Amino acid sequence: MQQLIAKFVDEVWYKDHFIGTWLMPLSFIFRDVTRFRRWLYKKGYKSVDKLPVPVIVVGNITVGGTGKTPVVIYLVEQLIAAGYTPAVISRGYGGQSATWPARVNVDSDAAIIGDEPLLIAQQTGCPVAVGPVRADSARLLLENASIDVIISDDGLQHYALYRDIEIVVIDGVRRFGNNFCLPSGPLREPQERIQEVDFVICNGGEAEENEILMQLEGGDAVNMQTQEHKPLAEFRDMQCHALAGIGNPQSFFDLLEKQGVVCQAHPFPDHYAFTEKDILFNAAEAVLMTEKDAVKCRSFSSAQHWYVPVKATVEGSFMEKLIALLKTK
Template sequence: MRLIEKAWFLDHPIKWLLLPLSPVFWALSALRRLLYKLGLLAQPKLSVPVVVVGNIGVGGNGKTPVVVFLVEQLKARGFKVGVISRGYGGDKLTEPLLIDDNTSAQQGGDEPVLIYQRTKVPVVVSPDRVANVERLIELGCNLVISDDGLQHYRLKRDVELVVIDGKRRFGNGWLLPAGPLREGLWRLNTVDRVIVNGGLADVNEMAMHLEAQQLVNIRSQQRVSVAEFISAHSHNVNALAGIGSPQRFFDTLTTLGFTLQNAVGFVDHHQFNECDITQFDSSVPLLMTEKDAVKCSDFTGDNGWYLTVDAHFSDRDNTNLLNLITTRCKNYGI
């Protein structure tokens, strides 16, 4: 864990050195919000509904599985869904990039490439989220989901969903850089739904859990269940994770019945290289997240596997969430 994360989540005293900078961050972000609220900064009008799946804190909270879930559910209801993203971790882009089968994670970012590979809907990446939406409109999409972008107030949105880590929640509750928050906890009162990934959901929060589905061999694309994998290979494995909370992935593997011989965590969006892989014994299965696999495919051997996970809600919350979105879509005649 990086020193800054220890300050945010483990009460490291360095947070006191960073605290004087938090009011500066608050003032700048508050001014920006005010300028959009007063109309002094323009929010371009868009002809399709936009659903933002974001958070108020830094780090991975489980947004991508929620995006994939929404895409699959809304596609099944007849919507022509597209996804936009800033493409964090990819190349710096000046024009919207349409992800395709040949786009690498280095070009488009790990999460956009994962979303495209899982859903096969149009995914457009660049820092200009409004231009991204306009590109999707040109491609015939009538509903756009934004992977992150809650604080990108230039982007008009019809539904705001916030995903939080049910275990880490908000750390020390302070704003950046002394804490992990981009906006104060007050922001939760203004969004449409708060989704809690794991842990216990509070009143007015929507509980979600990630359900492990299959293990997929990175080279051959062979798919097996966890039970089949353990029977055919071994419960003794190595693991790596370059996500917001690597320990969450390692805990999941342990819960599934694996024994981790060597587990190495990296920072979120880590750009893997061959040395990161060769530190592991190639005779032992190496398990990773699907997000990491899109960056490791070029130098992972036959022992490399990734675990697929899907977001799951209760039937009631599932219906509630989808009804919210489809009702807002009616404003556009959809």
């Protein structure tokens, strides 16, 4: 049922714009409520927490994934190379921790703290904490006095936390769908919000004016049981299945297709809670999935299961500009 609902919503927001127009009155209400809510924070009627170190928010204005997590990982790696000691905070979407905020370790349970924070911790080794109140998560991490910058994975609309730099990531292929706010479209805020952020990163497709192009690249697969690395080219003649529970599953299937790997595709909703039944294909020679999905499936995976790690590459002088701006904060 969850997959059917996700498919229907995707059709309405990104393909069949006619259905979305019937919900436009609700979208107008949602738009005005979001504007009013932000106005309350701007005018001081709602309190804003300011941390003792700069905060970089990596978010989006659409529902669903746009590639924020690879950008966060890229930022952590680049900031460490530049001499900073970053830490990451996140909502921990879908996490079931009994107490918040919660620290994330490389061996944490994705069901408890969320799939994306676990992936960030495993890939970067930097301090990560999750919780609904991001300022509380940050303070937990700031007990380590060496931390000098906080990166918020998502949270553009979490105005209770003061941010020094805002980065918006957009899906360069799907972009803003029908350009309507929820519920008739995918926008969390009106598209005009883009004009107020510091950087706009375009994930794939063609970057428009004032956007920074990012590409996600992956050429290998890693076996989930043996950790063997194998070029994707070696899967071209195999009977493969591919699954993806991310914001835009088609982007993963397209990545495989570009490598010449033809798979039977199985899209799932973002942050989907996989079970063994979901990933078991007896006739398959290989089952390929995203690394984000793999952190939730490792405990019931088999030798037929592989994940495809991806790396973000960002064009031009983005990091130079970001670090120059960070030094002014």
